[in-house]
Amino acid sequence: MKLIQKIGILLFLVGIGTFTLIPFLGSYQLDKETVLENTKDIHQEKMVEVLTPMYGEVYHSNFEFISSFKTNFNSFNDALKEQALWDQVIWDDYSFPLAKEALSSPVKDNPWLFLMLSIGLAAIGGLLYNLPKHQNEPAGVKNNGVFHSSMKNRGWMGMITGAYLILFYIILYWFPAYLVNLVAMVDPISLLLSGNPASQWFLYGLIYTLAILVMGIRMFRKYRGNKYQQLRTASVMFFQTAFAFLIPEILVLFNQPYFDFKNIWPLDYDFFYAYQIDTFLSSGGVGMFMLIWGILLIIIGVPVFTYFYGKRWYCSWVCGCGGLAETVGDPYRQLSDKSLKAWKYERVIIHSVLVLAVVMTLLTIVNYFSGFSLLGNVTNQLHSFYGFAIGSAFAGVVGTGFYPFMGNRVWCRFGCPLAAYLGMVQRFKSRFRITTNGGQCISCGNCSTYCEMGIDVRWYAQRGQNIVRSSCVGCGVCSSVCPRGVLKLENNSEEGRINELPIIIGNDSIKLNA
Amino acid sequence: MKSNRHVVIIGNGISGVTCARQLRKLDDQVKITLISGESKYFFSRTALMYVYMGHMKFEHTQPYEPWFWEKNRIDLMEAWVSSVDFDQKSIKFQSGDTLIYDDLVIATGSKPNKFGWPGQDLMGVQGLYSKQDLESMEALTRSGVERAVIVGGGLIGIEMAEMLAYKKIPVTFLVRESGFWNTVLPKEESELVGRHIKEHHIDLRLGEELEEIISDENGKVKSVRTKSGQEISCQFVGLTAGVSPNIDFLKNSELETNRGVKVDLYFKTNLPHVYAIGDCAEFLEIPAPDRKPIEQVWYTGRMHGETLAYTLAGKPTAYRPGVWFNSAKFLDIEYQTYGTVPATWDQEYFDSFYWEHESGKVAFRMLLTKNKEVVGVNNFGFRLRHEFFDRAIKEKWNGEKVVSNLAKANFDPEFFAPYHIEIQKAFNFQFGTSIHLGKRSLIQKLFGASV
Secondary structure (H helix, E strand, O other): OOHHHHHHHHHHHHHHHHHHHHHHOOEEEEOHHHHHHOOOHHHHHHHHHHOHHHEOOEEOOHHHHHHHHHHHHHHHHHHHHHOOOHHHOOOOOOHHHHHHHHEEOHHHHOHHHHHHHHHHHHHHHHHHHHOOOOOOOOOOOOOOOHHHOOOOOOOHHHHHHHHHHHHHHHHHHHOHHHHHHHHHHOHHHHHHHHOOOOOHHHHHHHHHHHHHHHHHHHHHHHOOOOHHHHHHHHHHHHHHHHHHHHHHHHHHHOOOOOOOOOOOOOOOOOOOOHHHHHHHHOOHHHHHHHHHHHHHHHHHHHHHHHHHHOOHHHHOOOOHHHHHHHHOOHHHHHHOOOOHHHHHHHHHHHHHHHHHHHHHHHHHHHHHHOOOOOOHHHHHHHHHHHHHHHHHHHHHHHHHHOHHHHOOOHHHHHHOHHHHHHHHHHHHOOOEEEEEOOOOOOOOOHHHHOOOOOOOHHHHHOOOOOEOOOOOOOOOHHHHHOOOOOEEEEEOOOOOOOOOOOOOOOEOOOOOOO | OOOOOEEEEEOOOHHHHHHHHHHHHHOOOOEEEEEEOOOOOOOOHHHHHHHHOOOOOHHHHOOOOHHHHHHOOEEEEEOOEEEEEOOOOEEEEOOOOEEEOOEEEEOOOEEEOOOOOOOOOOEOEEOOOOHHHHHHHHHHOOOOOOOEEEEOOOHHHHHHHHHHHHOOOOEEEEEOOOOOOOOOOOHHHHHHHHHHHHHOOOEEEEOOOEEEEEEOOOOEEEEEEEOOOOEEEOOEEEEOOOEEEOOHHHOOOOOOEOOOEEEOOOOEOOOOOEEEOHHHEEEOOOOOOOOOOOOOOHHHHHHHHHHHHHHHOOOOOOOOEOOOEEEEEEOOEEEEEEEOOOOOOOOOOEEEEEEEOOOOOOEEEEEEEOOOEEEEEEEEOOOEOHHHHHHHHHOOOEHHHHHHOHHHHEOOOOOOOOHHHHHHHHHHHHHOOOOOOOOOOHHHHHHOOOO
């Protein structure tokens, strides 16, 4: 390893270390005004009263503050619950906004400095490590030592990475109040972009985008000389930065609804939720455009683009989840399970999620048009179940946290309802296939090993069959790693797309139907 | 033919396994046993190098999961065969056990050549063919190897060099011929590969032969001496001067053998109910004018197995190979060939067209008869479509037609450089033709790689 790469790793680790320590800094002090400012009108009176014991106290860590908040708040709620006074219970969680306001810390005072020392150093370190990669080497497949690597083959480094990611996701989704220091740190960027202070989702979006950019550069190095890989990497970097991160924030700056123009239902599962529809309908022409655009993508965009190019147009060129998987997740692609059993589980689980998303959305729409007279509470409970189990636990904790254990496409393969929809179009009505080059396969297994979707590509290639599978995201890595030039991603006529060759090209001994 | 007859296949390489699979497809009743001492489950021999280099784990080289064999009722036996009693139709194992067959298929593959070099059996000296060879190489090169010497410039030699380079072990590569693999590749192609070998910092010595391998006091290799008298200190020697049929256990039996087991075009040996396929079979008459009596390639092994299965299923079928094809990868450079392109040809009967990219890593050769009919192509550093050339060569397209349609033959990924246009230009220049040059779409022009 070159010196500059070692420095890169060091900076990266320092950055991650700072990032991990930041939540523990500073102290917390709550007063009445803060509570008034950060609670809904209907809760103000109660909250001010409930939290009275906290006023004037100085808490020296987030743990102390949150624990005191919980003690006071829970004793209030629990008493109501015991008396079954359900309508008086406060269901809103005010711990995050109150903790953020109550915080005083060096991070809050010097956000740019800490931003530089944490996320900044990690990003710069990542760049220093990635940019010199494979210099003075001819272009070619760069998989040397993948299975001898502790990081990439479920060794201790992979385990630690996975555990860290899982922990981060759990805190981010369910305990964001512990992260207020980090959120305060990115406030200035958020203010610049949207004019609003940051939420934990802004923090997450920023890290997510930077991770895709830094690891996208790693892809450029790794796939030097491979234009297909480079272009699709550039594409996901662009869509993440512009469409998922910047444009929605800038829309907010101009008082328009926050909207990611490339997110498509049912991946974007709350697109038809009442508050979303209300936002679209109350935002004039722009809101209406967003609503129509979103619906057109679902009913026209997906089938038409998938017919011509396969689901890759979305999954490995546009999608944000795909973008993370293809860049940050690329070192783990070989860990996906290729067994027939895994494929059976995959089909059951992903289609169950699709059914769940469709049913939930239909209920939501029916509910909306019936003026919430029907199924009001059922829909809400379904929404919170879906948001918890699928939106957070599956897509986030498992989807990304499990990269180092089960490969980089766990969510896309087993969970994403949009992938299921795209997959059905790809399987049954599309021009896309991976063509097998006659009889050239030597069954080596590189294609299957490096398929992130766990497709046993070799199973088809060694029979001379084209690969037509609903799960294929068209990343093209099977084709890249094939040592004999056997695989090619193609859009071509539907005729002969699925081929059964009893005898592979090159053997004239057997005459069929002769 | 009795329906519950027992077909026993010795060897679970590509030919034996293809034969077993195909036979099961054609005959639901027959009992099939596949014997191997090397590995219980079929694996891809060509992928052993990738296990060494950490691209894959050994299990990834196995094309079928364990359930596959049970489902298809192909019994696997992990055992080494010591001899065969052809009169009793009985196979004897090293363990002392025996197994009775009705039909026997010998598919035992090859073993690395050793030409009686002094010191060829020292510790630290080996070939690379079997799973055991891989394990031995991993053990021998784990530490303490400051230099390795590879003897013999073929496909396994260059694989071994690449493997050792992964371990950062400096390699000296002794090649007897004056150019790398120039018994197969024409001069320009051989030179192209030779340059690429050197680009990878491998010390390629052309026209250099092994004289002897010298031992240290513990029976381990410490150096080699070449024919030119040079002594090269090394701790590992790879012997990769080709392979020969692995049939020692059948010598001195009534089975007729020469270098391999002698077979006719139905893979029948001189004994009834005994067949041989793959690397270990030697044809009494060559199956086609451009073929050799022993075919030692993955693809031919597969076709042998495929064809014999029909005969075993009661549909006697002679081996009639189609248009030749092969492929390999030399470090980073992929190579494919379709049809016949020998290392040299008689200029009285053949015209050659050769194009090489200025990088020196991409090349295309087409051999034509004097009537301008295509007989074969070599391509390096880019990919061409098998189906296209199978047809073009079978139908004897003229060179102009082939080159005009080259865009359709392109098998490179999308957005890759359009080498076919350069080839068309070069062809027009050499043969004075006026082939319309391929055009790039706007998207290709904007985003695609340039030549």
